[in-house]
Amino acid sequence: xxxxxxxxxxxxxxxxxxxxxxxxxxxxxxxxxxxxxxxxxxxxxxxxxxxxxxxxxxxxxxxxxxxxxxxxxxxxxxxxxxxxxxxxxxxxxxxxxxxxxxxxxxxxxxxxxxxxxxxxxxxxxxxxxxxxxxxxxxxxxxxxxxxxxxxxxxxxxxxxxxxxxxxxxxxxxxxxxxxxxxxxxxxxxxxxxxxxxxxxxxxxxxxxxxxxxxxxxxxxxxxxxxxxxxxxxxxxxxxxxxxxxxxxxxxxxxxxxxxxxxxxxxxxxxxxxxxxxxxxxxxxxxxxxxxxxxxxxx
Amino acid sequence: xxxxxxxxxxxxxxxxxxxxxxxxxxxxxxxxxxxxxxxxxxxxxxxxxxxxxxxxxxxxxxxxxxxxxxxxxxxxxxxxxxxxxxxxxxxxxxxxxxxxxxxxxxxxxxxxxxxxxxxxxxxxxxxxxxxxxxxxxxxxxxxxxxxxxxxxxxxxxxxxxxxxxxxxxxxxxxxxxxxxxxxxxxxxxxxxxxx
Numbered sequence: 001x002x003x004x005x006x007x008x009x010x011x012x013x014x015x016x017x018x019x020x021x022x023x024x025x026x027x028x029x030x031x032x033x034x035x036x037x038x039x040x041x042x043x044x045x046x047x048x049x050x051x052x053x054x055x056x057x058x059x060x061x062x063x064x065x066x067x068x069x070x071x072x073x074x075x076x077x078x079x080x081x082x083x084x085x086x087x088x089x090x091x092x093x094x095x096x097x098x099x100x101x102x103x104x105x106x107x108x109x110x111x112x113x114x115x116x117x118x119x120x121x122x123x124x125x126x127x128x129x130x131x132x133x134x135x136x137x138x139x140x141x142x143x144x145x146x147x148x149x150x151x152x153x154x155x156x157x158x159x160x161x162x163x164x165x166x167x168x169x170x171x172x173x174x175x176x177x178x179x180x181x182x183x184x185x186x187x188x189x190x191x192x193x194x195x196x197x198x199x200x201x202x203x204x205x206x207x208x209x210x211x212x213x214x215x216x217x218x219x220x221x222x223x224x225x226x227x228x229x230x231x232x233x234x235x236x237x238x239x240x241x242x243x244x245x246x247x248x249x250x251x252x253x254x255x256x257x258x259x260x261x262x263x264x265x266x267x268x269x270x271x272x273x274x275x276x277x278x279x280x281x282x283x284x285x286x287x288x289x290x291x292x293x294x295x296x297x298x
Numbered sequence: 299x300x301x302x303x304x305x306x307x308x309x310x311x312x313x314x315x316x317x318x319x320x321x322x323x324x325x326x327x328x329x330x331x332x333x334x335x336x337x338x339x340x341x342x343x344x345x346x347x348x349x350x351x352x353x354x355x356x357x358x359x360x361x362x363x364x365x366x367x368x369x370x371x372x373x374x375x376x377x378x379x380x381x382x383x384x385x386x387x388x389x390x391x392x393x394x395x396x397x398x399x400x401x402x403x404x405x406x407x408x409x410x411x412x413x414x415x416x417x418x419x420x421x422x423x424x425x426x427x428x429x430x431x432x433x434x435x436x437x438x439x440x441x442x443x444x445x446x447x448x449x450x451x452x453x454x455x456x457x458x459x460x461x462x463x464x465x466x467x468x469x470x471x472x473x474x475x476x477x478x479x480x481x482x483x484x485x486x487x488x489x490x491x492x493x
Contacts, residue, residue: 046319046462053422053460060427069424070360070372105371108360110448117332119446151377151401151423167488176492184484187477189377189401191423234492241487242480247400247422249462250476280424 006089010291015097015143016104022145022284023072023106025062027298029219030195030256030281031055037193037246037253047251051193054246054279065106069280072107073147075129078216078285080142087133090141094131095124132209140294144216144285152190152278157182158208161270170270172231175200176238178272183239183255188248191278195219195257196235199273202263207273214259215277218298223260232258246279256281305351306395308415314463316472320419322459325437326353326398330376332449333441334384341391345440348453349392353419356381356399358448359430368436370454372426375400378418386410402464402473411467418465420472432459 034051041048061068075098079090101107102123111120111128123129136142159178161170166181168174179198186194197214199207223229235258245251256279265271285297302310304324314320327348329337337345360372378399385403388394389410396416397403400423411417421429435455442450464472 046317049319050422053425053428057422057425057428060431064427066430067360067372067426070358070374070426070430071376071424072360105360105362108358108372108448109446110358112446119449121446149424154377172493173491177488180484180487184477184480187401187473187480188423189379191400231493238487238492242483244476244480247420248402248473248476249420249464250472278424 008291012093012096014293015093016100018145018284018286019097019101020065020106022147022282023067024065026058031058033219033256040252046249047245050246050249069149070108071149073149076146076148077131078144079133080136082139083135098123098129140287140289142287147282149278152276155186155190156275159272175272179235180238182274186276187244190276192244193246193253193256193279195277195281197275198260200262201265202271206263207271210261210263211273211275214261217259219257228260232260304353311395311415311417312467314417314466316463316466316470318463320461323457326355326454326456328355328357328452330358330449331380332445333451334381334388338384338387346392349394351393351395353396354394361447370430370433373430374424374426375421377401378403382407389414389416398461408465408471411465412469415467417463417467419461420464421461432456
């Protein structure tokens with residue numbers, strides 16, 4: 001049985017390091033998807049040049065340990081922890097780490113009070129950061145952090161089927177129409193090439209939540225459900241035929257990936273929720289045991 | 299590729315067409331929605347000289363203070379459509395020649411670009427490090443205390459700042475064209491069925 005000393009500086013430092021890595025260094029699966037996209041674009045086309053610049057930006061951010069994008073986004077944490085660990089303690093560490101990361105320039109001090117418009121400076125406040133806790137049977141802590149930019153969060157959307165605007169009834173073809181419609185409506189505004197997290201089913205809130213959680217999957221994984229796997233491939237193929245391309249300038253690389261999950265629903269509801277992630281798909285994680293990092297994730 | 303110095307004369311503005319790639323040199327002024335609202339509601343006179351034929355940049359940078367100097371640590375474009383309610387008026391009132399942002403803007407802005415001869419430059423979203431390296435000096439900052447660092451108006455001197463014209467002063471918008479073109483493809487994909 002491992003012990004967790006919540007007064008130790010190690011966990012705090014690990015959280016700060018997690019934020020630094022997430023903000024400044026994209027995961028390998030994302031970089032290789034962008035590189036793959038570059039190969040499909042015509043040389044000297046605007047799409048090709050845009051992806052080249054993006055790859056250059058990724059290199060500079062990594063070298064300088066500075067934010068890849070000045071919008072360091074909403075920090076969304078996913079924490080799995082054994083019963084003996086306190087959520088309150090973890091939350092304290094995360095808030096401390098966020099304050100320290102603002103000071104170190106890994107995060108932009110960008111949280112404002114919605115009613116007064118006043119900048120809260122240190123980047124914590126009601127609703128920020130977002131932390132999803134789940135107890136588990138293993139005896140170590142697992143944390144994944146996603147920094148979700150505002151531009152791409154704004155183009156996320158939700159459909160309640162049947163939806164006559166997109167001629168979608170309650171079947172997989174209807175789901176397909178909704179998702180492709182979402183890609184078309186987003187154009188380049190979510191900083192394409194993007195990655196979609198999709199959930200079919202659930203209630204409005206759980207459906208959106210699950211669509212975001214789908215983004216924790218590696219881009220190169222395979223859906224465990226063959227029906228959803230087929231749908232993912234079909235959306236990838238068709239979305240990249242739309243010609244929207246990087247930043248909506250035109251091109252073949254509109255999406256880098258599609259991840260679809262499903263939740264149960266009550267018969268009156270049939271939601272299709274789409275979370276759009278920009279190319280700056282910042283997610284990192286760690287497993288922590290015996291006062292140290294067991295393994296970095298992604 | 300076109301090289302332009304800011305402030306940009308109206309003569310140079312009208313030469314630009316959608317699809318042109320441009321490297322900008324000179325002064326650009328950051329402004330997000332809060333700054334735009336301020337420009338419209340308070341009409342501060344001292345900004346007139348600064349913005350005449352000038353370039354606004356939709357950006358909330360990450361800024362560091364080293365001694366007495368400001369250093370721009372990250373400075374990519376932010377979503378432009380947020381500034382849509384104010385932009386036509388800002389162009390008219392202050393004589394702005396260029397707007398840098400991402401994602402494009404709406405019809406009111408497109409009409410104002412045509413009427414008052416201005417242009418929309420699209421920077422690559424998320425390109426915070428490449429674009430921060432183009433900033434050679436921070437000349438000044440306005441409304442820092444009032445708005446906070448990301449919303450303040452930073453006066454930046456830039457070199458070879460890479461952008462693409464996506465809305466010109468002749469009524470053309472690459473965003474509109476792309477929306478229609480990809481919409482037609484979407485319709486054919488839907489009719490065909492995909493599963």
